[in-house]
Amino acid sequence: MKPYRVLLYYCYTPIENPDQFREEHHLLCLNLNLLGRIIVAAEGLNGTVSGLAADCEKYMEIVKADPRFATLEFKVEEHEAHTFQKLHVRVKAEIVNSDLPVDPRKQTGKHLEPAEFKQMLNDEDVVLVDMRSNYEHSVGKFKGAITFDMENLRELPDHMDEIAHLKSKKIITYCTGGIKCEKASAYLLQQGFENVYQLHGGIIKYGLEEGGEDFDGKCYVFDNRIAVDVNQVNPEVISGCYRCGQKTDRMINCASPACNNHVALCEACGWDHQGTCADACKADPQIRAYDGTGYYSKKTESYTPLQGYLSRQSLVSNQD
Structure with missing residues (x-):
């Protein structure tokens, strides 16, 4: 352990x-x-x-x-x-940033536990809809799921036309941990979708409880792991290296802070190109040293976890 x-x-x-x-x-x-x-x-x-x-x-x-x-x-x-x-x-x-005019405490899609979700995947009347950003589903998603080319959940209303013809279907929304689906599923109900469900606990809980079957690739996470394995049953790599096209599920943030693009980059290209997604990024005078992970934390001199608390206290005192 x-x-x-x-x-x-x-x-x-x-x-x-x-x-x-x-x-x-x-x-x-x-x-x-x-x-x-x-x-x-x-x-x-x-x-x-x-x-x-x-x-x-x-x-x-x-x-x-x-x-x-x-x-x-x-x-x-x-x-x-x-x-x-x-x-x-x-x-x-x-x-969770959304700007959607909904309150999930009053209305939201029906929660499906991982086992229920897995069982419903065999229903031909079911449609999976990914509520995550494009860089997240580019490295991993459920087989056959509909994805949107959006940077964040605030853009969801702009993509309603893409699924408007599916209002008679059973729609199951999913995301990393479930939080985006609380508002996204509520919004679908508001837009006239009648049979709306959500994967309770998201991709992570499904992987932990049901082995992640039929989730292709890796799940993007917002910490220094960047992407994690989910599928222990029938895993498949679906993303390609941003540089050479070779299949890889290694996600990085571009070493150029001005770019900071979230992309898949194979190990060889990562080292060959200093962790950058494009040659122009190599010329960034603020380029960050690539250590093979592609994760970069903002540098703060003499940082300690207490610092954020004390800074906040000082701000509040000054306002008073």
Whole structure:
């Protein structure tokens, strides 16, 4: 068993004072030596954190003890080390950017547990719709799924014409951990789709509980792993190297910070081209040193996890 855990979670629930909650939650993560990204909003909580197994267990216990998060589910993965280098706990307007005029606490697609989802895949009346960004589904998606050429969920309304002819079908939406589908499925219902479902817990939970069958490629994640294996049954690489076209599921961020393109790059091209997606990117005077991973954390002098908390405290004091 690996010593660290990676927790992925979200919960739509009213938080009356997001700023106060953010302060308390940041301190909780500091005390438990957790790193990651957490978003707090009046509509709920969304996060991905990593830490030692015992610290993560304590974190889950404390969060679940709060009645507001009684229904929250953690997706738990094992890892050799932290998957983040910093801790950010931020207050935002939404826990996932969408701008969609919906409230998933009032209406959303029917949740399908991984086993139910797997069974429904055999229904010829079912259509899978990927609600992730183009760079995410380019490296991995379910067989036969419809994908959209969109950068983020805010663009979903622009793609409704592409599936308008499927309103009589059983639509199953899916994403990485389930959070985007809460609003995306609600929006489809609002647009006149009647039989709308969502994969509860997303791709990650399906991989953990059902072995990831029929998910091709890897699942893009928002930490320093970049992409992770999901399918332990019938895996297939579907992405090609951005440079040479050779099949590869190695995802990188371009070493040019001005570009930062999310692309698949084979190991040979990664080293040959210094982790860049195009020759022009090599000329970037701020090019980052490529270490074979293609993951780059913003450099902050003398950074410690406490720094973000203290900076926030200072900002609040100045505003007062």
